[in-house]
Amino acid sequence: MSHTPHELREEFPEFVDRIHELKVSDAHFHRISEEYHTINRQIHRAEIGEDHLSSLDEEDLRKRRMLLKDEIYGLLKDD
Numbered sequence: 001m002s003h004t005p006h007e008l009r010e011e012f013p014e015f016v017d018r019i020h021e022l023k024v025s026d027a028h029f030h031r032i033s034e035e036y037h038t039i040n041r042q043i044h045r046a047e048i049g050e051d052h053l054s055s056l057d058e059e060d061l062r063k064r065r066m067l068l069k070d071e072i073y074g075l076l077k078d079d
Contacts, residue, residue, distance in 0.1 A: 004044045008033060011069065015076045020076060029075050036068040 009016050022029040039061050045051040046058050053061070 004041060006040050006043075007066070008036065008072065012073065012076060018076050026075070029072070032068055032071055036065060036072060039065045039068070 001033045010018055012019065019033070023033055024030075042051065042053075043058065043061050043065065046061075
């Protein structure tokens with residue numbers, strides 16, 4: 001499989017350890033990071049032509065990914 005851009009460890013390289021820590025210790029963080037991962041894969045598969053989405057569906061997924069990324073960042077920077 002080809003490289004999937006926008007993985008959390010690439011988006012937030014300074015928080016790689018914190019991402020792992022929160023995935024293990026925080027159920028909410030684990031859930032939203034898994035949702036982010038799933039949506040990111042769907043977008044990537046559409047981009048490379050493995051799946052076909054309408055432009056509206058793809059736009060909705062991109063918006064949801066952005067909202068999740070913002071929420072994830074908020075949780076990562078909180079101590």
